Ligand code: SF4
């Protein structure tokens with residue numbers, strides 16, 4: 001079960017790859033099938049169920065592309 005999810009503002013992403021290397025569960029990659037408004041290959045999540053909501057990706061991103069939502073236990 002995912003502990004949270006990330007929201008990616010894809011058009012702000014510059015495809016720098018920094019966040020991809022920060023994710024401890026390796027679920028981030030650049031989406032090579034598309035380009036965003038700026039012409040960059042944007043970030044995508046390849047397996048959202050594995051997200052542990054650690055926010056490492058959001059902290060490293062120089063352009064504040066990523067927002068992390070942590071799910072609250074019922
Ligand atoms: S919040 Fe953590 S686990 Fe989730 S995508 Fe970002 S770095 Fe990976």
Ligand code: SF4
Pocket residue numbers: 012013014015016017018019020042043060061062063064065066
């Ligand atoms: S660190 Fe930010 S700008 Fe760089 S690839 Fe990740 S989301 Fe895009």
